[in-house]
Amino acid sequence: MKTAKYLLPFVAAALLGACSTVGGMPRGQQTADYKIEAAGGVQAEVGRSAANSSYRYGFGIRLKNAPRVASVKIERTRGGELGVVFDDSRHPTTATKAWQRHADGTRSYLYNNGDGTFDWIGQTAARKLTPQQAPWLYQAGTTHQQYRITIRDLQGRETVLVQDTAIPPEQKQAILQLWRTPSRSR
Numbered sequence: 001m002k003t004a005k006y007l008l009p010f011v012a013a014a015l016l017g018a019c020s021t022v023g024g025m026p027r028g029q030q031t032a033d034y035k036i037e038a039a040g041g042v043q044a045e046v047g048r049s050a051a052n053s054s055y056r057y058g059f060g061i062r063l064k065n066a067p068r069v070a071s072v073k074i075e076r077t078r079g080g081e082l083g084v085v086f087d088d089s090r091h092p093t094t095a096t097k098a099w100q101r102h103a104d105g106t107r108s109y110l111y112n113n114g115d116g117t118f119d120w121i122g123q124t125a126a127r128k129l130t131p132q133q134a135p136w137l138y139q140a141g142t143t144h145q146q147y148r149i150t151i152r153d154l155q156g157r158e159t160v161l162v163q164d165t166a167i168p169p170e171q172k173q174a175i176l177q178l179w180r181t182p183s184r185s186r
């Protein structure tokens with residue numbers, strides 16, 4: 001069975017679009033040193049059923065003044081299972097060519113934008129798209145989540161940004177519709 005990788009338009013809408021005001025999407029929080037480019041966007045790998053499909057939440061932070069940071073810790077503070085969803089403080093992200101995989105199933109890398117800035121890109125551990133592991137997918141209406149993102153620079157200074165996100169019903173239906181095609185079943 002071949003797995004279809006499906007990057008939801010939500011990634012553009014809520015990850016990158018966290019900077020947009022169109023449709024009520026939250027703006028990407030920023031300081032002089034960092035900008036949240038992506039927070040809580042969903043990357044799904046869709047198989048023949050929910051149990052054979054997985055997803056990861058994705059995050060992107062523009063590093064305006066440095067090619068890397070000492071660590072990034074991301075905690076969900078509202079809308080779903082609360083707690084730490086990403087923390088690279090024990091093994092800071094240094095990879096620039098491919099995913100740096102962490103023991104807890106998370107992964108991250110640094111992307112060189114070519115203009116003197118870098119993006120820190122991170123994803124949570126993979127979870128199944130079942131009602132038990134992805135309840136937000138099966139709930140009516142827009143799912144609202146909030147993340148506290150703590151960035152520690154190489155000098156040990158911490159910056160905390162709180163980022164709201166939203167997963168609209170249309171994005172949920174885009175995934176669910178993939179199982180409704182004749183070649184797929186739930």
